[in-house]
Amino acid sequence: MSVGATAPGPDGGTRGSGFVAVDLGATSGRVMLGVVSGTARDEHVDLTEVARFANGPVEVPDGTGTALHWDVLHLWRGILDGLRAAGALARERGVELVGIGIDSWAVDYGAVAADGALLGNPRHHRDLRLTGVAEEVLDRLGDTEHYAVNGLQTLPFNTEFQLVAGRHDAVWPLVDSIRLVPDLLGSWLTGVNVAEITNASTTGLLDATTRRWSTPVVEALQAEYPELGDLRSRLADLVEPGAVVGHLTEAVQATTGLGAVPVIAVGSHDTASAVVGVPAEDERFAYISSGTWSLVGVELDSPVLTEESRRANVTNELGVDGTVRYLKNVMGLWVLSETLRTWREAGTEVALADALRAAAAEPRRTVVDVDAPAFLPPGDMPARIADAARASGQPVPEGVGPVVRCILDSLVDAYRRVLGEVTRLSGREVDVVHVVGGGSQNELLCRLTAEATGLSVVAGPVEGAALGNVVVQARAAGVLVGDLTALRGVVRRSARLRRYEP
Known part of the structure; x- marks a missing residue:
């Protein structure tokens, strides 16, 4: 590629x-x-x-x-x-x-x-x-x-x-x-x-x-x-x-x-490299590093260590060039991949593209808390989704389209909630959400994210972590020069991006 x-x-x-x-x-x-x-x-x-x-x-x-x-x-x-x-x-x-x-x-x-x-x-x-x-x-x-x-x-x-x-x-x-x-x-x-x-x-x-x-x-x-x-x-x-x-x-x-x-040494936490690989033009951005986990946050100059931040369970992870990644973990596409695996092992092979097409045809019906402990270990995700739906008095999704739509709606609901928390607690105003990583290829997920957050979503690069990895190396070797804004300019010129409006 x-x-x-x-x-x-x-x-x-x-x-x-x-x-x-x-x-x-x-x-x-x-x-x-x-x-x-x-x-x-x-x-x-x-x-x-x-x-x-x-x-x-x-x-x-x-x-x-x-x-x-x-x-x-x-x-x-x-x-x-x-x-x-x-x-x-x-x-x-x-x-x-x-x-x-x-x-x-x-x-x-x-x-x-x-x-x-x-x-x-x-x-x-x-x-x-x-x-x-x-x-x-x-x-x-x-x-x-x-x-x-x-x-x-x-x-x-x-x-x-x-x-x-x-x-x-x-x-x-x-x-x-x-x-x-x-x-x-x-x-x-x-x-x-x-x-x-x-x-x-x-x-x-x-x-x-x-x-x-x-x-x-x-x-x-x-x-x-x-x-x-x-x-x-x-x-x-x-x-x-x-x-x-x-x-x-x-x-x-x-x-x-x-x-x-x-x-x-690069940003050896893949999210740190992925955030370098965000093709932002200024500091007014939020990011979702979307893969097995979704890391949702903003980039700051210093940590937020308030009691309110602790109670909200927001994390301060260190980034490149003295920055702080102020974010929360959301369970991410792990839930979807485990769902497909569960169906496959039960004898029903469902391609990801087919699952997303079926989900796109379904309305929003059921939203569960994908960050609940039940979704952390490997296992039968469709059964756990059904249990969570029953416990919250919502319709139980059955079949490929309803189950996958429930997963995506639940993910974007978590994105919306977390973005509201990190921007409020940090005081950072944002105009755009950058989705990098494998999840940036999921058009339905990106469109639903724009609708849920009310913000423009820029999807890409898919290989954000690898690009962030490379540009940090190149600057260390003297091949590139400049701050993070300059490195992100190189990323923009190197990536294919797609924009989704709310």
């Missing part, structure tokens, strides 16, 4: 500087070659997918039941294959590879021993052992005091809660380093262990104001849960997006056929 267009060189190949964006989502991973070219006023990115591989939770027996894990070794193999393919395409086009950047989902981590060995596949944030842990931790630490430091919304899977849930694991005494997924994979590429700040800000262990690890939070957790031991020593030094982490190790060079290409 290509985004935008790049002028060919005299031999027919693309000319420019090449950057590899490794973009890992909850259902798939992809490796993209981004070629930056053009003059100072029309720089743009030609983005080509060179590899794609499946991702998802893996259910594993754990002695007392089952546990959900990520297959990080599968991801590693897909990344190496993708780097090899990116190198081949770059050579074919006569392009020099200048950098590699990794972004992924947040909160989940790999536990690494002192000798560098991975102590098992990372747990999945939908694992049921996290039930009730957040409430217990915040009851001990004080939810108001906690929020005043880290500014995070309470989600059952924030990293600090995962650490508490795993403190009795047999491998915990062997853990020397806690590495979030993109940091883990970056350390395998370079041999250098760092903690990129946009992803680190989702752990609950960071001070949202100072952008440093919070000694009071870490010490409070250690005091309440002595089994955690010296937690701070297991956290790597923080780096901001744009820092050069290191260069490919000799082993990775041999495997991929690449040279000593630098690995550059």
